[in-house]
Amino acid sequence: MTTRRIVSNEKTYLDADSKGASEPSNITPAVPASVIWKLLSFTFAMITLPIGSYFFTLKYVFNGNSTYAGALAAVMANVVLIAYVVVAMKEDQSERLEEEERSKKSM
Amino acid sequence: MENAQAPVFAPFFGMSGIAFAMIFGCAGAAYGTAKSGIGIAGVGTYRPDLIMKCLIPVVMSGILAVYALVISVLIANDIRPPPTKNYSLFAGFMHMAAGLSVGLAGLAAGYAIGIVGDVGVRAYMRQSRIFVGMVLILIFAEVLGLYGLIVALILNTRASG
Numbered sequence: 575m576t577t578r579r580i581v582s583n584e585k586t587y588l589d590a591d592s593k594g595a596s597e598p599s600n601i602t603p604a605v606p607a608s609v610i611w612k613l614l615s616f617t618f619a620m621i622t623l624p625i626g627s628y629f630f631t632l633k634y635v636f637n638g639n640s641t642y643a644g645a646l647a648a649v650m651a652n653v654v655l656i657a658y659v660v661v662a663m664k665e666d667q668s669e670r671l672e673e674e675e676r677s678k679k680s681m
Numbered sequence: 682m683e684n685a686q687a688p689v690f691a692p693f694f695g696m697s698g699i700a701f702a703m704i705f706g707c708a709g710a711a712y713g714t715a716k717s718g719i720g721i722a723g724v725g726t727y728r729p730d731l732i733m734k735c736l737i738p739v740v741m742s743g744i745l746a747v748y749a750l751v752i753s754v755l756i757a758n759d760i761r762p763p764p765t766k767n768y769s770l771f772a773g774f775m776h777m778a779a780g781l782s783v784g785l786a787g788l789a790a791g792y793a794i795g796i797v798g799d800v801g802v803r804a805y806m807r808q809s810r811i812f813v814g815m816v817l818i819l820i821f822a823e824v825l826g827l828y829g830l831i832v833a834l835i836l837n838t839r840a841s842g
Contacts, residue, residue, distance in 0.1 A: 651747040
């Protein structure tokens, strides 16, 4: 004897398709707003800080000694880089802490 | 005004120094940004949360362009039209050497940052402990551009002083 599928109880793909179609799709950005603000502020600092510090110190601090002002501009660019690396490392740690807390709660 | 120390074509060499600094420095920065950007795009499809840390090679490439920009501004400050300043051929060659050193050192550093950024970011996706090593390698690549900047700054002071 062979068994037969009960076709009337099974759902066709048409039935499955009608379910959940009215659900709105998830359109929130994958990157949180804080990260975008961090990136934007670092971009702004990278563009303005070296050039701004060059012209400011050339006029008011070093009184026309353009070599010191240029060296300071290069130093400021590296300061922005180090700040970026520190922020990126901190974000890594905060994410790990959050995950640990989540796993603790679930246990 | 015409003499052997300051011929009329002397500013040509100084201006070529400005052009070399910007062209080669920005070529290196562009290669570093584009090549590491390829790796970041590859990582971002699997681990979007790592993008913030993977952008470090892009920031470092940007710094290379800042080095070239600083030297270009310094050289441009020293060049004036002939009646106001007696621009010597020695200063012209010195400025060309400054521009070439920062430009080509930036090109070399950008090439290294691009390759290390691409491969290092992809490796970081699989093994997170490689991050510190990747940043150290990137810093050592970046320092190559800094050496070019230091030499160019010294040359620039010799030419003007």
